[in-house]
Structure formats: C-alpha cells, structure tokens
Amino acid sequence: MAQQHLDPHTDPAAGRSAGLSTPLERGDPQEQGGIPTGDVLASYLRAQATEFLRSLRQHRETGAAGGPPARAEARVEERGTDDSGDAALALRRSARRISGTLHTFRPLLDADWSEEMRPELAWLSGTLAREHAYAARLERLLLALHRLSGSSVFPAQAGGAAESTGSGPRTQTAAPERGNLTVGAAKAGALLERQLTLARTRAHSAALQALGSSRFHAVADSVAVLASEVPLTPAAAGADLRPLAAAAEERMCDAVAALPLVTAGHPYNAEALIYGLSPDPAPHPQDGPWHQVRLLLRLHRYAREVLHGGYGEAPVDVRLLAAGQALNRHRDASEAAAAAAAAARTPRIAPATAYALGVLHADQRHEVEAARYAFQQSWQRQAVGTP
Numbered sequence: 602m603a604q605q606h607l608d609p610h611t612d613p614a615a616g617r618s619a620g621l622s623t624p625l626e627r628g629d630p631q632e633q634g635g636i637p638t639g640d641v642l643a644s645y646l647r648a649q650a651t652e653f654l655r656s657l658r659q660h661r662e663t664g665a666a667g668g669p670p671a672r673a674e675a676r677v678e679e680r681g682t683d684d685s686g687d688a689a690l691a692l693r694r695s696a697r698r699i700s701g702t703l704h705t706f707r708p709l710l711d712a713d714w715s716e717e718m719r720p721e722l723a724w725l726s727g728t729l730a731r732e733h734a735y736a737a738r739l740e741r742l743l744l745a746l747h748r749l750s751g752s753s754v755f756p757a758q759a760g761g762a763a764e765s766t767g768s769g770p771r772t773q774t775a776a777p778e779r780g781n782l783t784v785g786a787a788k789a790g791a792l793l794e795r796q797l798t799l800a801r802t803r804a805h806s807a808a809l810q811a812l813g814s815s816r817f818h819a820v821a822d823s824v825a826v827l828a829s830e831v832p833l834t835p836a837a838a839g840a841d842l843r844p845l846a847a848a849a850e851e852r853m854c855d856a857v858a859a860l861p862l863v864t865a866g867h868p869y870n871a872e873a874l875i876y877g878l879s880p881d882p883a884p885h886p887q888d889g890p891w892h893q894v895r896l897l898l899r900l901h902r903y904a905r906e907v908l909h910g911g912y913g914e915a916p917v918d919v920r921l922l923a924a925g926q927a928l929n930r931h932r933d934a935s936e937a938a939a940a941a942a943a944a945a946r947t948p949r950i951a952p953a954t955a956y957a958l959g960v961l962h963a964d965q966r967h968e969v970e971a972a973r974y975a976f977q978q979s980w981q982r983q984a985v986g987t988p
Contacts, residue, residue: 637908639837642706645907646699650828653695657821660688660812689729696726699824701903705849709840711832721820728811731804734936739797741937745964746790746957750782785953789961792944792954846904853897857980860890865973866981872973874966885966888935891973895928923979931972938965 700722703715782790811817864870872887902921909915945958 637842639709639833639840639842641910642702642709642837642842642907643831643833645910646702646831647828649695649698649702650824653692653699653824654821654828656688656691656695660692663688686733689733693726693729696722696729697899698903698906699827700726701900702907705900705904706842706845706907708845709834709837709842711834714832718820718823721816721823725811725817725820728808732801732808735797735801735804737933738937738940739794739801741933742793742797742941742961742965743790745937745961746782746786749960749964750786783953783957785951785957788951788954789944789957792947792950792958793940796944796947797940842908846901846908849897849904850901853894853901856890856894856897860894862977862980865970865977868974869967869970872970874963885935885939885969888931888969891928891931891976892935895925895932898925898928920979920982923982924976927972927976927979931969931976934965934968934972938962938969941965 700719703710703719703722707715861872864872875887898921902915902925905915905918941958941962945955945962950958
C-alpha cells in the first residue's frame with residue numbers, strides 16, 4: 602500500500618563499499634559551519650515533533666473528527682476540508698521524518714525508546730495515507746480509461762473520486778464522466794469506482810478510529826515529550842552525524858545498483874508485463890526492489906535535511922528530485938495495475954468489462970516501465986546541486 606516498512610535488516614552502521622566516495626564524504630555546504638553533531642540531530646527531531654503537534658492541533662480545529670461531508674454540503678465545507686487535508690499531509694510528513702531519522706541515526710538514540718517509537722509512527726503514517734491513496738488511484742484509473750477509449754476528458758462529478766474527507770487528501774481535480782466511454786470501459790469504471798470508493802470509505806473510518814484511539818494518544822504523548830527532550834545517548838553530543846548519513850546514502854546506492862537499469866534503459870521492453878496473467882493476487886514480484894529503493898531514497902533525503910539543519914534547508918539535488926518523482930510514479934502505476942487486476946477477478950462480470958480491465962492493467966504496467974525508464978535516465982545524469 603501507500604506506506605511500507607523498511608527492511609529490518611538494513612543497518613545504518615553497516616560499512617561502506619570499498620572505494621565508494623559519496624557526496625557526504627566529498628564535502629557538503631553543512632561542513633562550512635562545522636561538523637554536524639548530536640545537537641543538530643536533537644534540534645531536527647524537536648522541530649519535527651513541534652510540527653507534528655502543530656499539524657495535529659490544526660487537524661482537530663478543522664473538525665476532521667466528523668464523518669465525510671454530504672455531497673450537498675461538500676461545496677460549503679470545501680475550505681475546511683482543504684485545511685484538514687493539508688493538516689493530515691503535514692502530520693504524515695512529520696511522522697515519516699521522525700521515523701526515518703530514528704532509523705538512520707538510531708545508534709545515537711536510546712535504543713528501547715527508538716525501537717518502540719518507529720513502528721508506531723509508521724502505523725500512524727500508513728493509516729492516514731490510505732484514504733488519499735485510494736482516491737488518487739481511482740482518479741488515475743478513470744483518467745486512463747478515458748485516454749484508452751479516445752474520449753475527451755472533462756472534469757466532472759463522477760462519483761466524487763477525489764473529494765477530500767476528514768483525514769483525507771486535499772481536494773483534487775475530479776475524475777471524468779463515463780458518458781463517452783464504450784460499454785465495457787464504462788462498466789469497468791463503475792466497478793472500479795464502487796470498489797475503490799468502498800475501500801476509501803473504510804480507510805477514512807479507520808483513520809478516524811485511529812486518531813481517537815489510546816494507541817494514537819500514546820504516540821502523541823511521546824512526540825510531545827520529544828518536542829522538548831530528545832533521548833540521545835551519552836556519546837551522541839560530540840558524535841559526527843556524517844558517517845551514519847553516508848551509510849544511508851550507500852544503502853540507497855547499493856539498492857539502485859541491484860536494479861536492472863540496463864533493461865530499464867530501453868523505452869519499452871515489456872518486462873512489467875511478465876506474470877501479468879498470473880492468478881496469484883500477490884504484489885508483482887518485480888516491483889519490490891523498486892519500492893525499496895524509493896524508501897531508501899526517502900531516508901537519504903531525510904538524512905540530508907538533518908545535516909543541513911532542517912526541512913527545506915538542504916541544497917536541491919536535481920537528480921534525487923527527478924529520481925524520487927519517477928519512483929512515486931512507479932509506485933502509483935504498480936498499485937493501480939494491481940487494483941485493475943483485482944477488479945478483473947470479480948465473479949460474473951461481463952466479458953467486455955473484463956477485457957477493458959485487462960487493457961487497463963496492461964496500460965498501467967506499461968506506465969510502470971515508463972517510470973523505470975525515467976528513473977534510469979535521471980539516475981545516469983550528473984548530479985547537479987543548487988542552494
């Protein structure tokens with residue numbers, strides 16, 4: 602789904618490959634102000650904890666604890682809904698950053714506290730992400746159906762596929778109507794809309810239940826303590842953060858090196874279609890390493906933020922930015938293809954509907970290949986940094 606756990610066997614203290622010189626080792630703007638130590642880490646974690654608490658307060662003030670607004674009331678409540686969506690995104694963002702930082706720099710933090718906090722933050726971030734993921738997936742699939750049918754795409758009300766509710770995403774462009782689709786494509790769109798809207802509603806309810814649970818209150822209490830007191834180890838105060846950050850970068854580079862980039866370097870190679878007709882509903886076996894690279898790249902970005910003093914302070918690496926965007930597209934297309942395949946397994950659907958869903962599945966697997974190609978192209982470029 603939208604949120605995945607990192608491989609628990611990845612070790613931030615693991616040694617680097619011989620001869621590998623990373624940007625962190627070659628020198629970064631942070632070094633101009635001195636060696637980043639545990640104080641920098643503590644400052645970053647306090648800032649993220651403060652942002653978490655601010656976002657939580659905003660989320661509650663916008664009335665996000667209520668259910669989804671009725672369709673007739675949605676326009677009136679649009680501003681509050683947007684604010685709630687922004688707060689939920691900020692809440693998830695700070696939770697991910699705290700969790701990722703605890704993972705990368707865990708040798709410098711109290712071990713028991715860190716190991717207890719990380720899975721709880723991952724649970725919260727994943728729970729809040731699901732409603733947004735289902736809404737975006739439905740919009741993506743309906744737009745693809747229109748594109749594949751050769752019909753014009755008009756923003757319309759079709760099912761309110763991308764409305765924001767409660768803890769969900771900020772309002773997006775509505776999905777197109779199905780009036781100009783073929784019969785098979787229209788029925789496929791209706792089936793996807795029923796299934797993904799139901800999943801989105803359940804995700805919304807799960808998010809509301811999570812935010813009212815004792816488990817969440819325990820997480821919020823821990824973050825509140827973190828905002829004022831970071832449990833560093835005694836040796837952390839004078840420790841250099843750069844080796845641990847460089848280890849995170851190397852794990853990312855090693856994972857990228859294990860990808861089939863030579864194959865991905867061709868604009869079209871149909872690798873993504875292998876196992877496309879398998880009856881196994883498990884995730885596509887080729888996608889896992891790419892998803893893992895996406896998570897490791899995110900950890901690398903967070904480590905850069907720590908070294909440079911906070912979110913928005915690190916110099917922009919154009920290569921990392923483009924690579925991250927390509928991997929996000931890869932994740933979205935992979936999950937959309939899985940949703941089309943799941944819909945095609947619905948019992949007793951018409952042959953025309955099944956055919957449309959099959960074409961849609963193939964289209965999204967081609968999108969997976971396109972994202973891999975875009976990643977390969979961006980990764981092979983010379984890294985360019987601008988403050």
